[in-house]
Amino acid sequence: MKKILILCPYPESMAAGQRLKYEQYFESWEASGYKLQKSSFFSISTWNVLWSKGHLLRKIIGTIQGYCRRINDLYKLQGCDVVYIFMWATPLGLPFYEWLILKSGKKIIYDFDDAVFNLSDHISLIKGGYKSRFLIKHSHQIISSSPFLLDHCMENNKHSKVQYIPCSLDLNRFKPKMSEWPKKIVLGWTGTFSSKHYLDSIRDVFYEVDKCLDIKIILITNFDYSLEGLDYEVIKWRESSEISDLHKIDIGLYPLIQTNWALGKGGLKALQYMAAGIPAIATNFGTVKDFITHEKNGFLVDSTKQWVNAIKMVAENTKLRNNIIINARNTVETNYSVSSNEKKYLTIFEELTTGLN
Numbered sequence: 001m002k003k004i005l006i007l008c009p010y011p012e013s014m015a016a017g018q019r020l021k022y023e024q025y026f027e028s029w030e031a032s033g034y035k036l037q038k039s040s041f042f043s044i045s046t047w048n049v050l051w052s053k054g055h056l057l058r059k060i061i062g063t064i065q066g067y068c069r070r071i072n073d074l075y076k077l078q079g080c081d082v083v084y085i086f087m088w089a090t091p092l093g094l095p096f097y098e099w100l101i102l103k104s105g106k107k108i109i110y111d112f113d114d115a116v117f118n119l120s121d122h123i124s125l126i127k128g129g130y131k132s133r134f135l136i137k138h139s140h141q142i143i144s145s146s147p148f149l150l151d152h153c154m155e156n157n158k159h160s161k162v163q164y165i166p167c168s169l170d171l172n173r174f175k176p177k178m179s180e181w182p183k184k185i186v187l188g189w190t191g192t193f194s195s196k197h198y199l200d201s202i203r204d205v206f207y208e209v210d211k212c213l214d215i216k217i218i219l220i221t222n223f224d225y226s227l228e229g230l231d232y233e234v235i236k237w238r239e240s241s242e243i244s245d246l247h248k249i250d251i252g253l254y255p256l257i258q259t260n261w262a263l264g265k266g267g268l269k270a271l272q273y274m275a276a277g278i279p280a281i282a283t284n285f286g287t288v289k290d291f292i293t294h295e296k297n298g299f300l301v302d303s304t305k306q307w308v309n310a311i312k313m314v315a316e317n318t319k320l321r322n323n324i325i326i327n328a329r330n331t332v333e334t335n336y337s338v339s340s341n342e343k344k345y346l347t348i349f350e351e352l353t354t355g356l357n
Helices: 022-031 044-050 056-074 096-103 123-129 127-139 147-156 194-202 205-211 239-246 268-275 302-316 318-333 336-355
Strands: 002-008 034-040 082-086 109-112 141-144 163-164 185-192 215-221 234-236 251-254 279-281 297-303
Touching: 002 056, 002 336, 022 034, 022 336, 034 056, 044 096, 082 096, 096 127, 096 336, 109 127, 109 234, 109 336, 127 147, 141 147, 141 336, 147 163, 185 268, 185 302, 205 215, 215 239, 251 268, 251 297, 251 302, 268 279, 268 318, 279 302, 302 318, 318 336
Parallel strands: 002 034, 002 082, 082 109, 109 141, 141 163, 185 215, 185 251, 215 234, 251 279, 279 297
Antiparallel strands: none
16 A cells, blocks of 8 residues: 655645645545545644734744654655645745655655745745745646646756646535525625735725625635624634535625736635635636636626626626526536546556555
8 A cells, every 4th residue: 555645734624725625535545545644734723823813922832843743754754655745844944854855765746826936035935935946846746726837837847747736626515505696695705814915905896886786795714804884794714614604605706916926826715606606706817717707607807896897797687697607517517626636636646656665
């Protein structure tokens, strides 16, 4: 039985970027004969305060504990065949730890989103950009969740082994909402603190729409947020209620700021809306342009005026809205479901482990 050591930032089932990328394939990998060892840098107790204000001492202790955990992981290298690194193995400084993994002789898979290699040098030292560049160069296989990262990785990876595997959804779990269209329209956004600036970019949209439609705003997130003067609700994200909370939304919003960093985004939240029967409106930028066709299975917008007009069209045009819901679900089923992407991971594992042991 081939063994895969998985190094990731956060505890299993906690972070959307992990849950809805590779974690949902664990059963498939194990059923195909791979033994998995999983190690997150942060513990669940640190995760619980990581994005909250304050708790500085707990965060420092949690980071120190994470480095101790990674030292222990070095002893696990001898018993594994492949090291699967998602985003980063260690968060700070130069890629010394990653160099140790490379020198162990084990095959490395580097799976990442966001254009982390675009960080400036002084920010790279803090946020691990140097580590990302090192892993992009030396990993035996790179998995990208955005097609915009492929050319950069292909040019810089010494093995020229790069594959785009999009964010995928389990459609047995993400079922379409069945409720009637309400008189009071619920606009929704979901994301973590790291995406807060994208939410900030459409604050004006909420106030403009409120002038012409009866709306409520639901934010599913892990931080507090205020929209003074508007009818809004902040719901703390929980895996157990993730789908039912999404179903409270009538129109899903996916704003981005047009930067090189955002080109690395896989469009996961927009795909969640589409799978759950929620019309999606997104910034006309990046990966979403690969799977959203304007006014066919969603909306792509560039300005506050276009955001407002798109929301009004969805709210007021029943035929268009229903067509978008159907077409969006079909898009996810065809190319962005777990079943449509399952074999891509297994093919990579087979190629890297053939002839080992």
